[in-house]
Amino acid sequence: MIAVLGLIAGVVAGLLVRPEVPAVVVPYLPIAVVAALDAVFGGLRAMLDGIFDDKVFVVSFLSNVVVAALIVFLGDQLGVGAQLSTGVVVVLGIRIFSNAAAIRRHVFRA
Amino acid sequence: MSSEEPAAQEETGGSEPAEQLTGRQRLLKGLWPPRVSRAQLIVALLLFVLGLGLAIQVRSNSESSALRGARQEDLVRILDELDNRTQRLEDEKQRLSGQRTELENSSDQAEEARKQTAEKERQLGVLAGTVAAQGPGITLTISDAAGAVEADALLDAIQELRAAGAEAIQINDVRVVAGTYLADGDDGVRVDGRKISAPYRFKVIGKPEDIEPALKIPGGVVQTLQKEQATVSVAREDKIVVDALRRANRPDYARSSSP
Numbered sequence: 001m002i003a004v005l006g007l008i009a010g011v012v013a014g015l016l017v018r019p020e021v022p023a024v025v026v027p028y029l030p031i032a033v034v035a036a037l038d039a040v041f042g043g044l045r046a047m048l049d050g051i052f053d054d055k056v057f058v059v060s061f062l063s064n065v066v067v068a069a070l071i072v073f074l075g076d077q078l079g080v081g082a083q084l085s086t087g088v089v090v091v092l093g094i095r096i097f098s099n100a101a102a103i104r105r106h107v108f109r110a
Numbered sequence: 111m112s113s114e115e116p117a118a119q120e121e122t123g124g125s126e127p128a129e130q131l132t133g134r135q136r137l138l139k140g141l142w143p144p145r146v147s148r149a150q151l152i153v154a155l156l157l158f159v160l161g162l163g164l165a166i167q168v169r170s171n172s173e174s175s176a177l178r179g180a181r182q183e184d185l186v187r188i189l190d191e192l193d194n195r196t197q198r199l200e201d202e203k204q205r206l207s208g209q210r211t212e213l214e215n216s217s218d219q220a221e222e223a224r225k226q227t228a229e230k231e232r233q234l235g236v237l238a239g240t241v242a243a244q245g246p247g248i249t250l251t252i253s254d255a256a257g258a259v260e261a262d263a264l265l266d267a268i269q270e271l272r273a274a275g276a277e278a279i280q281i282n283d284v285r286v287v288a289g290t291y292l293a294d295g296d297d298g299v300r301v302d303g304r305k306i307s308a309p310y311r312f313k314v315i316g317k318p319e320d321i322e323p324a325l326k327i328p329g330g331v332v333q334t335l336q337k338e339q340a341t342v343s344v345a346r347e348d349k350i351v352v353d354a355l356r357r358a359n360r361p362d363y364a365r366s367s368s369p
Contacts, residue, residue: 002144002150002153003150003153004141006154006155006161007154007158007161009158010162011161013158014161014165032163033164047137049133054152
């Protein structure tokens with residue numbers, strides 16, 4: 001419950017406070033958000049599976065974000081930033097979908 | 111939650127068929143009642159960060175123009191176009207301001223030319239006798255009791271005056287200009303066809319210090335006239351008004367050849 005409240009609080013804070021994002025981070029923010037979403041869905045699935053572990057969640061969340069940002073950064077350096085971003089988003093999207101399917105099976109029994 | 115779940119996992123793992131709704135139950139249990147645990151707080155923190163990033167991203171995406179989502183090549187193209195457009199506008203500005211300067215200059219020049227023309231007209235008017243003139247000068251009065259003064263004597267006087275720098279001359283009420291001619295008529299001297307009679311009063315504008323000696327030099331105009339029994343007087347004056355005018359005649363054939 002507190003976790004859900006944290007998410008809501010984050011969204012509200014982002015909308016209200018309107019913080020200034022440093023220019024260095026701007027290109028990596030969207031991909032990092034997608035990666036974090038993937039981690040969150042994974043965590044939710046793990047919780048429903050009953051194997052949720054906060055340490056694992058924290059590590060997976062942070063490493064997801066860092067690796068995604070790193071890939072984009074590397075892609076930018078190599079000149080294929082847009083393509084790599086697309087690739088990362090596709091992979092993460094597939095994972096999110098599969099996680100969502102597992103969650104759905106748990107919640108709706110279907 | 112974390113402290114319980116491994117146990118729960120084992121538990122469910124052990125009796126999976128018995129508890130069909132464990133997943134849903136766990137979800138509900140996690141949602142309500144709210145429990146403050148380390149796991150909950152850490153997850154809440156991470157989700158807070160996620161929500162923040164989500165909101166910022168959505169916001170910056172929706173609030174900014176199409177440029178934010180544009181690809182690099184598109185941005186370069188747009189930048190190029192903007193540069194070109196700036197260049198074009200800059201060129202146009204330069205052209206227009208050049209035109210403006212030109213117009214200003216030309217109107218200034220036109221004004222200046224007009225002034226100079228007016229000034230020249232006045233100067234030429236003095237020479238041509240179409241405008242009145244005033245200035246320092248002398249009056250030369252020739253009283254001809256004997257009637258011995260003829261046109262050539264007056265012409266000599268005029269030549270002498272001109273040579274001495276006279277700028278405007280009138281005899282009685284006739285303006286003397288470049289085209290003036292003098293002739294002896296039956297009844298006296300005619301200047302430009304108009305009869306004039308003694309005493310002949312010359313009104314002359316020029317430098318008095320030059321003109322008076324020029325008239326009075328030995329063997330000059332005054333002496334010559336005096337030999338013919340004429341009475342001649344020369345008087346310097348600070349202000350002479352030459353107000354006899356001539357009509358400006360437009361030449362029939364001669365045209366200015368200067369542009």
